[in-house]
Amino acid sequence: xxxxxxxxxxxxxxxxxxxxxxxxxxxxxxxxxxxxxxxxxxxxxxxxxxxxxxxxxxxxxxxxxxxxxxxxxxxxxxxxxxxxxxxxxxxxxxxxxxxxxxxxxxxxxxxxxxxxxxxxxxxxxxxxxxxxxxxxxxxxxxxxxxxxxxxxxxxxxxxxxxxxxxxxxxxxxxxxxxxxxxxxxxxxxxxxxxxxxxxxxxxxxxxxxxxxxxxxxxxxxxxxxxxxxxxxxxxxxxxxxxxxxxxxxxxxxxxxxxxxxxxxxxxxxxxxxxxxxxxxxxxxxxxxxxxxxxxxxxxxxxxxxxxxxxxxxxxxxxxxxxxxxxxxxxxxxxxxxxxxxxxxxxxxxxxxxxxxxxxxxxxxxxxxxxxxxxxxxxxxxxxxxxxxxxxxxxx
Amino acid sequence: xxxxxxxxxxxxxxxxxxxxxxxxxxxxxxxxxxxxxxxxxxxxxxxxxxxxxxxxxxxxxxxxxxxxxxxxxxxxxxxxxxxxxxxxxxxxxxxxxxxxxxxxxxxxxxxxxxxxxxxxxxxxxxxxxxxxxxxxxxxxxxxxxxxxxxxxxxxxxxxxxxxxxxxxxxxxxxxxxxxxxxxxxxxxxxxxxxxxxxxxxxxxxxxxxxxxxxxxxxxxxxxxxxxxxxxxxxxxxxxxxxxxxxxxxxxxxxxxxxxxxxxxxxxxxxxxxxxxxxxxxxxxxxxxxxxxxxxxxxxxxxxxxxxxxxxxxx
Numbered sequence: 263x264x265x266x267x268x269x270x271x272x273x274x275x276x277x278x279x280x281x282x283x284x285x286x287x288x289x290x291x292x293x294x295x296x297x298x299x300x301x302x303x304x305x306x307x308x309x310x311x312x313x314x315x316x317x318x319x320x321x322x323x324x325x326x327x328x329x330x331x332x333x334x335x336x337x338x339x340x341x342x343x344x345x346x347x348x349x350x351x352x353x354x355x356x357x358x359x360x361x362x363x364x365x366x367x368x369x370x371x372x373x374x375x376x377x378x379x380x381x382x383x384x385x386x387x388x389x390x391x392x393x394x395x396x397x398x399x400x401x402x403x404x405x406x407x408x409x410x411x412x413x414x415x416x417x418x419x420x421x422x423x424x425x426x427x428x429x430x431x432x433x434x435x436x437x438x439x440x441x442x443x444x445x446x447x448x449x450x451x452x453x454x455x456x457x458x459x460x461x462x463x464x465x466x467x468x469x470x471x472x473x474x475x476x477x478x479x480x481x482x483x484x485x486x487x488x489x490x491x492x493x494x495x496x497x498x499x500x501x502x503x504x505x506x507x508x509x510x511x512x513x514x515x516x517x518x519x520x521x522x523x524x525x526x527x528x529x530x531x532x533x534x535x536x537x538x539x540x541x542x543x544x545x546x547x548x549x550x551x552x553x554x555x556x557x558x559x560x561x562x563x564x565x566x567x568x569x570x571x572x573x574x575x576x577x578x579x580x581x582x583x584x585x586x587x588x589x590x591x592x593x594x595x596x597x598x599x600x601x602x603x604x605x606x607x608x609x610x611x612x613x614x615x616x617x618x619x620x621x622x623x624x625x626x627x628x629x630x631x632x633x634x635x636x637x638x639x640x641x642x643x644x645x646x647x648x649x650x651x652x653x654x655x656x657x
Numbered sequence: 658x659x660x661x662x663x664x665x666x667x668x669x670x671x672x673x674x675x676x677x678x679x680x681x682x683x684x685x686x687x688x689x690x691x692x693x694x695x696x697x698x699x700x701x702x703x704x705x706x707x708x709x710x711x712x713x714x715x716x717x718x719x720x721x722x723x724x725x726x727x728x729x730x731x732x733x734x735x736x737x738x739x740x741x742x743x744x745x746x747x748x749x750x751x752x753x754x755x756x757x758x759x760x761x762x763x764x765x766x767x768x769x770x771x772x773x774x775x776x777x778x779x780x781x782x783x784x785x786x787x788x789x790x791x792x793x794x795x796x797x798x799x800x801x802x803x804x805x806x807x808x809x810x811x812x813x814x815x816x817x818x819x820x821x822x823x824x825x826x827x828x829x830x831x832x833x834x835x836x837x838x839x840x841x842x843x844x845x846x847x848x849x850x851x852x853x854x855x856x857x858x859x860x861x862x863x864x865x866x867x868x869x870x871x872x873x874x875x876x877x878x879x880x881x882x883x884x885x886x887x888x889x890x891x892x893x894x895x896x897x898x899x900x901x902x903x904x905x906x907x908x909x910x911x912x913x914x915x916x917x918x919x920x921x922x923x924x925x926x927x928x929x930x931x932x933x934x935x936x937x938x939x940x941x942x943x944x945x946x947x948x949x950x951x952x953x954x955x956x957x958x959x960x961x962x963x964x965x966x967x968x969x970x971x
Contacts, residue, residue, distance in 0.1 A: 497664055499948040501906050502941045503671070509929050509937050510675055586797055590911050593799055594926060608800060615807050626800040634795035 289352075294344040298337065305333045331516050335457045338464040370642030373635035380632055384452030391449055394442040394602065403427075405436040405444075405620050436620045438610050444624050450602040451625065454515065455585060455632065462523040462584050463577040470527035470573070474534025475561050478542070489535070496528035501587060508596060515598040518591070522584055530573055537569045571643070578640035582633040589629055604629045661953040668945050672938070673722050677715065726942065732935035736928060741939035744924060748940070752909065752920035754826060755835050759842045760901060767847045768893060771854025772881055775862060786851065794848030798904075799911035802841045806915065809837065820917040838916050846904050850897055858889040891962045898955035902948050 350357045365371060404427060435444040477488040504521050507513055513521075541547055541564060550560055591597035592605025599606075604625040611621025691701030725731065731741035774786040810818040816833050824831040861867065862885050870880045910922030917923075921940055928936035 493660070494664055494667055497949070497952045498668070499902075499906055499945050502944050502948075503668075505925070505929065506672060506675060506937070506941055509934075582795070589797055590799060590908075593911065594914065596929065608803075612803060615803065616811050619807065622800070622803055626797065626804070630796050630800065633797070634791065637791065637795055 290344045290348055293348070294340060297340050301333065301336060301340070305330075308333075331457060331461070331519075334461050338460040341464060342460065364642055367638075367642040369638045373638040373642075376631060376635045377639065380452050381456055383449050384454075384456040387449035388453055391446050393450065394446045403433045403437040404618075405434060405624070435624045436618070438607070438621050439614055439618070442610075444607065444621060447602055447607045448604065448625055448628055451604040451607065451628075454588075454601050454603050458515070458519055458584050458588055459581045461519050462526070463581065465519070465523035466527045466530060466580060467573060467577060469524075470530025471534050471566060471569070473527065473531040474569075475538050475565060477531070478535045478538035478565075479557055479561070485535075489532075492528045492531050495525050496532075498525050500525040504587075504591075505596075508591075513598070515588075515601050518588060518598065519584075522587060526580055526584075530576055533572055533576070534565070534569050537572075538565045541565055541568055575640050575644045578636055578643060582636045585629065585633060585636075661949050664952070665946060665949045668949070669723065669726050669942070670719075672942070673719055676934075676938075677718065731939040731942070734928070734933055734936040734939070736931040736933035736936060737924075741935050744936060745921065745939055745943050748919065748921035748924040750920075751822065751918050752913070752922065754831070755838045755842070755912075755918065755920075756905065756909065758835070759839045759846075762839065762843050763846045763850065763901065764897070766843065767850030767897070768854045768886060768889065770847065771851040772858050772886060772889070774851065774855045775858040775885075776881060778859060783855075787855070789844075790848035790851045792848075793844030793846075794852075796844075798841055798845045798908040799915055801844070802837070802912055802915040805837050805841065820919075822919050834916075838912050838918065841912055842904065842908065845908060846901055850893065854889050854893050857892050858885045861885045861888050887962075891959070894955060894958045894962060898951050898958075902951045906944050906948065 350360075433443050433445070435448070437443055438447070473488055473492065477485045477492075480488075500522055503525070504513070504518065507517065507521060511517075538561070542560075547560060547564060550564070555563075588597065588603060589605035589608070592603045593609040595609060597603065597605060607625040608622050608629075611618065615622055691697060729742055731745075733739075734741045734744050737744050770786055770790075774783045777783050806818070809815050816837060817830075820834055821830065824834065862881075867880060867884055870884050875884075909920070910926060912918075913920045913922040914926055921943070925937065925940040925944075928940060
């Protein structure tokens with residue numbers, strides 16, 4: 263709204279609020295529109311005017327192609343920036359409070375740092391590094407500071423001492439049997455990981471919140487039908503269904519995200535519905551109603567913010583599951599072979615496990631740490647954002 | 658009960674819709690065959706369609722499909738040259754050998770470790786147990802399996818690398834080759850259960866009835882097992898079945914492939930690779946029914962443990 267300091271009640275400029283009609287757009291919406299509209303136009307241009315085999319920026323001389331998944335990814339990043347990060351900046355006092363709560367949980371802070379590394383690495387890593395290339399001449403190079411029996415390496419790049427091949431800084435984490443650099447593979451895998459995490463959470467949140475609020479406010483048979491659908495979604499064996507879809511149609515990473523997030527919103531929807539029902543009985547909602555707030559206003563200003571903390575927690579705990587399934591499919595060799603993932607690296611190194619364990623270990627440990635970090639983060643967020651839950655565990 | 662039947666029905670219907678909108682690999686195969694032998698591919702495809710009954714209207718095929726699914730007439734597996742039901746049965750024999758010990762161990766150890774953790778809250782024992790739970794929860798099962806196989810089978814040579822399918826069920830050899838798969842799955846599934854039971858029993862152990870029990874001089878073991886564990890099991894039972902099932906459906910496939918166990922998961926995977934539609938359908942439907950029955954059991958256990966909850970209104 264139109265006040266500079268929302269966090270202090272006595273500083274609210276009531277005249278300004280009375281003067282505004284509640285129709286002008288907030289900074290967040292304006293910023294979102296400023297970036298999303300060009301993105302949508304670019305997407306439209308790419309979809310309708312550019313030949314499928316041609317790169318998006320081919321016309322002006324850049325050989326950069328944007329896939330539909332990347333459009334979605336950028337869009338969700340914008341959503342997060344303007345509706346999650348910017349509000350935190352706008353309310354420094356609340357942010358500070360969350361941070362002090364959050365800081366008490368030391369593993370969670372470490373997790374956040376690790377996830378920030380993965381996030382930044384996934385965003386800018388592919389811009390700085392070239393995609394991993396096959397090069398049979400440099401296969402099975404050991405990681406730096408480690409050495410491996412010379413008999414296992416056809417062509418040692420580093421120095422050879424006592425019949426053992428030593429690793430070099432050129433390939434800090436070694437190379438695979440095809441001569442791909444493991445570190446580059448991991449960085450490229452970060453991008454895929456982040457795409458899965460962001461797009462899937464956005465879909466789950468949007469569908470879950472919509473179904474939950476519609477169900478709570480519509481009531482009657484709409485509520486009944488929506489909740490029965492939610493029950494089915496909750497007890498649906500998604501992994502098997504995805505195997506079937508994969509078998510019948512073949513599926514890429516985009517399909518993977520769609521199917522898994524399409525069957526993961528059940529818990530969120532149920533929670534939002536119960537919260538919306540309990541909130542609508544509160545006194546302040548009645549006061550809002552009497553002063554003329556419509557249902558959309560109540561949902562937007564009170565129901566969603568009240569459920570946000572729990573939804574964020576739920577989503578943080580959902581992501582590890584997605585990542586795990588993706589890695590499993592990639593490991594089986596039936597995932598998307600077009601995008602580089604950690605699971606692929608793990609499966610690539612399996613046959614050479616006995617003498618080249620770094621190919622499996624490096625991406626495996628990165629995957630393990632990422633899943634662990636998401637779990638710790640979810641636990642810490644539960645404590646920081648939800649004082650009631652904390653009171654329960656402190657008992 | 659009705660609900661479980663309905664869910665299974667919906668899943669079967671979705672499967673049918675998915676199948677009927679997709680090009681059937683066997684038709685393409687027939688067309689390719691005909692083209693290779695100089696025949697007319699279109700005619701061969703038509704013949705194959707007729708042979709498989711795909712010319713019938715959609716609703717008749719749907720009824721046929723439903724009938725054969727529910728009468729266990731799941732067709733012939735070309736890849737294994739045996740009826741699909743027989744293949745599923747054979748796979749189940751190996752899958753059960755590690756699933757049964759795994760389920761029992763998880764059900765016994767999970768709540769007990771959680772209870773132990775809650776009884777020693779915030780001590781190093783609690784932290785060790787919690788750390789172990791987080792570790793097992795977060796490490797990808799297939800990755801953990803590969804590492805254990807590398808360490809114990811390849812480097813230390815304590816257990817065989819290759820699974821021997823002919824080992825007798827109750828032999829030392831079988832125990833040795835199944836100990837790693839069971840260990841991997843138990844560490845994977847115990848974490849979530851342990852955490853829920855720790856948090857729930859922490860709530861109950863400071864309750865009034867525990868104070869009364871202690872004041873009456875009930876032995877600590879009885880107090881914990883009888884007065885804390887029982888109410889803890891109620892919220893726990895909602896998560897146990899779901900978690901076990903999710904793990905069973907996803908990870909058993911991976912674990913079987915890593916360890917080379919010729920169970921259901923491996924059959925599913927091989928059928929996927931060999932493009933054996935009937936077998937893929939049979940195994941996925943079998944897993945699906947297990948999931949549905951599991952959810953049903955969960956509801957029943959819930960009402961048995963806590964008589965206050967009733968599902969009459971459903």
